[in-house]
Amino acid sequence: MIEHVLPAAAAGAETTADVDPSAPDFLERGALAPRTRRPRLTEFATGRSCARTALRELGAPAGPVGRGPHREPRWPPGIVGSITHCPGYRAAAVARACRVRAIGIDAEPHRPLSPRMFARITSAAERRELAALPWTGAHVDRIVFSAKESVYKAWFPMTGADLGFTDVRLSLDPLRRRFVVELPAPFAPVRGRYAVACGRIVTAVAVPADGLR
Ligand SMILES: CC(C)(COP(=O)(O)OP(=O)(O)OC[C@H]1O[C@@H](n2cnc3c(N)ncnc32)[C@H](O)[C@@H]1OP(=O)(O)O)[C@@H](O)C(=O)NCCC(=O)NCCS
Known part of the structure; x- marks a missing residue:
C-alpha cells in the first residue's frame, strides 16, 4: 500500500509480519526503556526494520534510526522519514532532505x-x-x-x-x-x-x- 501514497522522491517499506526483537540486527534496542514489554519491543523493532529497508531502497546507509525525546525518529544526516504501525501492519518512508523537507505517514x-x-x-x-x-x-x-x-x-x-x-x-x-x-x-x-x-x-x-x- 505504501508505494501508492508516497511521492516519487520517497522510498517506502511495509510488512504484515513482525521481526524478532531479540535478533542481533535490532540496532535500536537501547532507545527503549529496559523493562519495555515484548509487544512494544516487537512493534518498535519491526518499524526500525522497515526503516532500514526503506533506507536501502533509497540508496542511503541503513544504520540505526534513533529516537528523539518526543518519540520522533532520528534519521541519518541528509534523510527525512516517518514510521507507522497499526495492528498487523508496520511501514516506514524516507527521502533525501534535499528533495523533501519532511515526510509523514x-x-x-x-x-x-x-x-x-x-x-x-x-x-x-x-x-x-x-x-x-x-x-x-x-x-x-x-x-x-x-x-x-x-x-x-x-x-x-x-x-x-x-x-x-x-x-x-x-x-x-x-x-x-x-x-x-x-x-x-x-x-x-x-x-x-x-x-x-x-x-x-x-x-x-x-x-x-x-x-x-
Ligand atoms: C505522534 C503521534 C501522531 C503518533 O501516533 P500513533 O498513534 O502512535 O501512531 P503510529 O503508531 O502510526 O506511529 C508511531 C510512530 O510515530 C513516530 N512518532 C512519534 N512521535 C513523533 C513525533 N513527535 N514526530 C514525528 N514522528 C513521531 C514514531 O516513529 C512512532 O513509532 P516508534 O515509537 O515505534 O518509533 C500521536 O501520538 C500524537 O501525538 N498525536 C497528537 C498530535 C496530532 O496528531 N495532531 C494532529 C495535528 S494536525
Whole structure:
C-alpha cells in the first residue's frame, strides 16, 4: 500500500509480519526503556526494520534510526522519514532532505471514528465540507484522522512545535484519494495521498524542500 501514497522522491517499506526483537540486527534496542514489554519491543523493532529497508531502497546507509525525546525518529544526516504501525501492519518512508523537507505517514484500521472523536479532530467548516463529498464506501472520518496524524509526524521534526487537530484545515478529494492540508504560516499547504485496502487506511504527506509560503 505504501508505494501508492508516497511521492516519487520517497522510498517506502511495509510488512504484515513482525521481526524478532531479540535478533542481533535490532540496532535500536537501547532507545527503549529496559523493562519495555515484548509487544512494544516487537512493534518498535519491526518499524526500525522497515526503516532500514526503506533506507536501502533509497540508496542511503541503513544504520540505526534513533529516537528523539518526543518519540520522533532520528534519521541519518541528509534523510527525512516517518514510521507507522497499526495492528498487523508496520511501514516506514524516507527521502533525501534535499528533495523533501519532511515526510509523514500513518496507518489506521479502516473503521469509523467515534462521533465524539470526529468532532474533536475537525472544525465545523471541515465537517460541512466532508458531509458534502460523494460517497465512496471509505470511512472518511478515519481517513481525516490518519491524514492529520501524518501531518503531525511531518510537522514536528520540522518545527519542534505542537500542532492541534484544529490548527490545520483539511480538504479531501475522495475520487482521486488525495488531500490538501493548510498549515499555520509560514508553511504552504501540504498535499497527501491515501489508500484503503485489506481493512487498513494508509496516508502520507510530503513537504517539498521549498515548502514555505
Ligand atoms: C505522534 C503521534 C501522531 C503518533 O501516533 P500513533 O498513534 O502512535 O501512531 P503510529 O503508531 O502510526 O506511529 C508511531 C510512530 O510515530 C513516530 N512518532 C512519534 N512521535 C513523533 C513525533 N513527535 N514526530 C514525528 N514522528 C513521531 C514514531 O516513529 C512512532 O513509532 P516508534 O515509537 O515505534 O518509533 C500521536 O501520538 C500524537 O501525538 N498525536 C497528537 C498530535 C496530532 O496528531 N495532531 C494532529 C495535528 S494536525
